[in-house]
Amino acid sequence: MRVQAFMFYGCAVFFLVTDIVYWLWSKDWTGTTALALSVGLAGLVGFYIHFTIRRLEKANNGPLYEDDPEGEIADAAGELGFFSPHSWWPLFVALSAAAVALGLVFGWWLVIAGLAASLLSTIGLVFEYYRGHFSH
Template sequence: MKVEAILFGGVAVFFGATAVLYGVWSHADPAGTAALVVAFGMAALVSFFCAVQYVRHGPRPQDRTDAEVAAGAGPLEFFPPHSPWPIVTALGFAVAATGVVFGLWLFLIGFGVLARGVAGLVFQYVNRGAGQED
């Protein structure tokens, strides 16, 4: 993850410098500056995530030159097999987006459904492996 963190850090620096220069030179276009600032933020977020994962887990087998092929074998992570929460989240987002057009009442209903879907996704497997012995 170290290489990815450096790569996205470079992208973030590029978008940050571009946003500053564009903001100075284009006095009448705040939309372009805002888009570049958002692009900087997204690249910086990915870079930060990759850097934190590298610090937490160390180098992956793909990052080491002395690693064997077998070092990368085994389960990578837990991926849930069945979950109703992505559908609830999508429905909540669709209703909230429709509420932007038709009124605040519909947006609030959609936001409530969306919040429940996101909470369900986040906390669905919060107790996974809590009762297992090593």
């Protein structure tokens, strides 16, 4: 996984060089700002992946199975996490976010209603498995 971090670092360097060349040739603030934000985003993702992998390697007392040149496919077997197969909450979160975005176009009243719906649907998504039939 360390390769993915260096891929994002490489993207950040590429965007930085592109940003400098773009600024020197065009003197356009909009494109330069967009490319600068791309540099920051690629660097941020690379930084997160790099230090998350370092923490996981310390926890595993060695490289992860995907970084081991002698690793087997069976080394990756096991539980990968919990994924909700039946949740409707992501749909409600997306609809409320769309209401906020449309509120920026049509009126502040829709922004307020969308923010309220976003808050309620996010709370529902986060606390879905804390009560009721599927609590654990």
